[in-house]
Amino acid sequence: MDLVSPNVATAGPVHSDGVIAAGAYVEGRRVANIAIDEAAGWRNKPDHVVWIGLHEPDMTLLKSLQRQFQLHDLAIEDADHAHQRPKIEQYGDALFIVARTAQLEGENISFGETHLFVGEGYIVSVRHGASTSYAPVRERCESCPRALARGEDYILYAILDFIVDNYSPVLETIQDEVERMEAEVLASAMTRAQIERLYLLRRDLLRLRNAVGPLVEVCRRLERDDLPMVRVTMRPLFRDVTDHVRTIQERIDSLREVLAFAFEASLLVGQAQETAISKKLASWLAIVAVPTAVAGIYGMNFKYIPELQWEYSYFVVMGLMLAACVALFWRFRRSGWL
Amino acid sequence: MDLVSPNVATAGPVHSDGVIAAGAYVEGRRVANIAIDEAAGWRNKPDHVVWIGLHEPDMTLLKSLQRQFQLHDLAIEDADHAHQRPKIEQYGDALFIVARTAQLEGENISFGETHLFVGEGYIVSVRHGASTSYAPVRERCESCPRALARGEDYILYAILDFIVDNYSPVLETIQDEVERMEAEVLASAMTRAQIERLYLLRRDLLRLRNAVGPLVEVCRRLERDDLPMVRVTMRPLFRDVTDHVRTIQERIDSLREVLAFAFEASLLVGQAQETAISKKLASWLAIVAVPTAVAGIYGMNFKYIPELQWEYSYFVVMGLMLAACVALFWRFRRSGWL
């Protein structure tokens, strides 16, 4: 793995199944790639911080992790299966954090989950489902040892910040879609395909809001509560993440409202279209009804219909019918029915 | 009853009407099946925990229970008739908890109620209406004596957890139904049967939410308040139940919103369909009106209609009528009306 700095090349990387990366850091520099079973040892060395990244680990791996860091049974149980709601929990000296991640796969949003265990001298991230690797976070952190040297709460911040940052492209895609939708809604009554798209957009936004919403509370607690693993000097950083999540939440809510407006507008547009069709239909029926009725009358077989005998009747009647039709047409056009 | 561990086979089980199970436990192992009338005696022995399960008991049974554990009049009165809202109440040293249970019976959800009395050394569960037996909970607890040895608050946790777990299959069934509905709503305007299903789904979700909603508060109080019967070390367990209930509540709320979207979408789809029919009707009327009017005109009986005399008029007129109809058809098709 090319993320390892040269001076730890000797330390053997232990990539068992489910372990993405596991390193020990001193002063912000990776000093060794470690095996999960040695994690406690590395962690207990002074000024060492252990950072482990897992992806859908099996129970054996989690159990081994639990032994290393004395993690709480319930947290391990939670970490074993996904579909938790975003939350933050404190078990003794350790924090357990659940966050939902979102990213685009083609045109669809797929959601994943990340569970984080943070304690004195270690941080473990566990990814579930669709979620980008945290390799970029590690890379960025390692490229800036001074920041990383601040310890495990800085890494926690970096990961949360990364998760929140990743909502943005998803949201932007939806926003583009919404804006395209807006133009269409106002242009004409919606087709079934457009209604379906409107519907799916609303559902996606609902899901996104459900993923992001509880995260505000998580960040707010990291920023304000007296959690033992978060140093006071780190609070502005978490406040920044809180702000970021809130901005995203507000944008989601705005988009939801915009779509609700769009729904209402499209009801009106549809009603207006229906009315326009009714007007048109009524107008043409009226115009056609006149010659039909007149023709019917002169098609009657009464023995004595004086008009029938006159030589120019046909032309006169045809002229009158035409005049009536044109007059009607004119009138409907003027009142906007045609 | 095969749940009884062999070493208590001598202790006579006392299954009077309404008593499902009644056992005394020491160190997480059942040491005796007891009669209600001896409950107080067993409970007062050091380190003994009495666990009684009742199903729709009559007042005599409840009164006897009250005498054994000095339960409050109001709690006994509540336990006698169902239709309480989920709540938690503290009477002196005892807790009284009401929870609503839900389960599927065929296609319908049926709701039941469980009342729990918890105090130092005893726990009593009283089931009303449709609700699964807590035998599985007892079985599971007895299979794991170390956990059960923690006492009556652990049993309380196990029962609540079981109740909350049982919401999941109900919710999943509804969710499947909702997803089927979604596909149908967007495919075409709803039939009356579909509207009815949509309506019933919304009502079921409302009922489920009413059952689950107040339980959040119950769990939250068990987790946070300084209740004398809940040891501090048990709090993470109740926090876990709270999380679970909240997840279920959020899923219910999401489904409710999805159904609201579906309702709105189906209004639009219905409107679109109505408009499509109007367009089709208007188009065909127009196409048919042309030959009818023309035929009417040449059916008039005027003596002098020059066209009538010409040998090929009929064919020419027929051709023109056909051409007009085809032209109209083309035009309507092009503008999407047909």
Added chain:
Amino acid sequence: MDLVSPNVATAGPVHSDGVIAAGAYVEGRRVANIAIDEAAGWRNKPDHVVWIGLHEPDMTLLKSLQRQFQLHDLAIEDADHAHQRPKIEQYGDALFIVARTAQLEGENISFGETHLFVGEGYIVSVRHGASTSYAPVRERCESCPRALARGEDYILYAILDFIVDNYSPVLETIQDEVERMEAEVLASAMTRAQIERLYLLRRDLLRLRNAVGPLVEVCRRLERDDLPMVRVTMRPLFRDVTDHVRTIQERIDSLREVLAFAFEASLLVGQAQETAISKKLASWLAIVAVPTAVAGIYGMNFKYIPELQWEYSYFVVMGLMLAACVALFWRFRRSGWL
């Protein structure tokens, strides 16, 4: 009045206009029927509790009451005219409580008001408008002297409980109506009479909610606040009333939501019906248009229409017309338009 226990038969009952009952109680037993003007005297005797029931009293009566118990001007003013919102107020050592009562009169709900003055050694109830007498409460209390012996706060509890109990039949009547409505809404588009009933149900529920809603706060304060007239041992009783009110409030809210769903469903049903009619109309118009147009064509008077001369044309044309009609009918039937 047959509620008077025999040992107070000598004490003259003083039923002036507006006074329904007035008694002095010792140890839960009525020792005298008293006059308003002697109320203060009776109240000041040790262990005596005065319980007075008024119905729409005039100002003279209220003033006399005020003198006896040193009631606050504003409370007396409030008690004089109805249309207060449910509330609880503390004036020095006295409580002033306003509750709205509801009951059925035929098919309609009529609302009344009860004002309660409670202080050390006395309780006064003032009824306004449609409200059942509290005679049953008095009867029940007197039949259970041990409970009644607890004093004026017990009587307060008994009256509030009675008021809340009386909401239930009203609510059940509405609920039955709502369920009947539900069946009708889904069966077919609503008639004007049904819409009116739906409308009136919603308004009734709104009124009921307005009556019940603020009562939650009243009960909650009786249960939790440190009010001097409510002994700590009475709190579970008031908590019970609070629970009861809340259950009723939740049922009202559920019914309101159900009616909102019903409204939306009936919009969809109406739309579906309109669409069905449009489809039917369009189908029949199409079926009839074919023979009409064909007949029109062969009704033209052109001199040379070859078909007219052929001997079997008529039968062939009739057959074709019939075939066309049947084909159309079949097609419309198959696509569900007919």
Added chain:
Amino acid sequence: MDLVSPNVATAGPVHSDGVIAAGAYVEGRRVANIAIDEAAGWRNKPDHVVWIGLHEPDMTLLKSLQRQFQLHDLAIEDADHAHQRPKIEQYGDALFIVARTAQLEGENISFGETHLFVGEGYIVSVRHGASTSYAPVRERCESCPRALARGEDYILYAILDFIVDNYSPVLETIQDEVERMEAEVLASAMTRAQIERLYLLRRDLLRLRNAVGPLVEVCRRLERDDLPMVRVTMRPLFRDVTDHVRTIQERIDSLREVLAFAFEASLLVGQAQETAISKKLASWLAIVAVPTAVAGIYGMNFKYIPELQWEYSYFVVMGLMLAACVALFWRFRRSGWL
């Protein structure tokens, strides 16, 4: 001005432009009509209370007032122009209160504003826009010197009570209108004029709520906060005003909901009417289509149509057509379409 009690006839009234009344009171009796410039002098005399009423004063007057009572710059600035939201503010020892008033002018509601400055020994009311004079308040207070003797906070109460009382007739007018509307909505689909009235009612209620809403907070603070100018003994009075405002607010909210129900009901009524028309139209078209089609058929000019030759065909065909029409009519009538 006939409100002046005789013993102050010598004190010259100083009615400069914008000053409605200005008096100094001792023990609830007016001892002098004063000039604004002397206000501070009168106020500083022991047990004197100065009560000044202004109507749209100019800045000079306000500045003079400010000098007399050391009012805060911002309060004076606020008092100079209307369109403040109802609020209460404390500047040092003085209170500044803004309330919105409402009254009927013909059929319309016009809103005004009253600003109140209250401090030790003085109260100043400043009216803006449409608002009734506070002369009746002054009159009533002066007629009851004992109450008035309580001081400036009593006057404050009297004015606020008067403002709140004045909402009632406005609200009642709207309520009458709403009830008339209800009857019409349910009777038949709404005309454009009725829709407009519904719309305007909703807007008026919105405005009224905006005027009344923040006043609840103002009254609540007067009742509960530890404001130096409000003696504890006055609190029940302000609590009374709070109750009054709340009652009005609840009535407004109920009316708003009722109008929302009316809107929804009228959508359904309109839909039902549209459906009824469609049914009628479809029925008549069907009834008329039969004879038209038949007549068309026998109007064809085929040489050999056997029926045409038979002597009684005409009568038979006419009879059959009539029978068909009657049968259709009967069927439509039976299924409620006609």
Added chain:
Amino acid sequence: MDLVSPNVATAGPVHSDGVIAAGAYVEGRRVANIAIDEAAGWRNKPDHVVWIGLHEPDMTLLKSLQRQFQLHDLAIEDADHAHQRPKIEQYGDALFIVARTAQLEGENISFGETHLFVGEGYIVSVRHGASTSYAPVRERCESCPRALARGEDYILYAILDFIVDNYSPVLETIQDEVERMEAEVLASAMTRAQIERLYLLRRDLLRLRNAVGPLVEVCRRLERDDLPMVRVTMRPLFRDVTDHVRTIQERIDSLREVLAFAFEASLLVGQAQETAISKKLASWLAIVAVPTAVAGIYGMNFKYIPELQWEYSYFVVMGLMLAACVALFWRFRRSGWL
């Protein structure tokens, strides 16, 4: 720059790119136009206040600023890119405030952002996007040295007040538009262009509310929290701004509700129009159907139709047809269909 008072003409103005104005003030008078690099020096002189105004500065400028005033990294980072939500943050001794500005550009609202750094002896404003210069604020402040002499928190107040004041014209423009819309909505069913305008108005109001909403919290914290940079004597000023923002927020909310009413009203108006058209169409069809059917009947070619032979049949039949049409017309007119 003509805003510079004569006595600082010697001090060289340093207008590097992005710096709009930078001055040092003593006792409310500008004593020098300063360069950013000297800002710390000026600020540290006793009783000097430095006021710097930037417009979309580059990072170099911000970094230099950061060095001068020891600003926090995160604040500088935020200031570098726009699209922050309005907020207030405290970093050590400095406040960082974000506000969104709104102004009209032609018919559209364009939003900008202003970031403010405030600390002991300095205030820096950073404008992003469309936003008016704060030159008028500076001008007004300099014209009133006594007020300005109060220091940096006064300047903060002046800028916030200016921002909030600038919302008013935007809001008034929207309000005018809304009122024009109201008239149109009620006059007739909406055209597509009107629906679009309604839609855009709602979206603009949503955006404006998103800009203004969080500002309430910012102002409230400036008014109430114990922030070290805001002296107690300044609080009434910030309370004034809070009031102002709240008034604007309430107006926005009212307009939003009015537009929601307008939407609903226009649904009803559209429905009413559709119904009117249906009625008209049905009426005319009925009127025309009568002569058509009759004429069809007498156009039949039966050999024996007695009426055909009678000399006056034609006139009688024509008369009857006319009578029927007139009767129908009359009836429809009377029942309001025509």
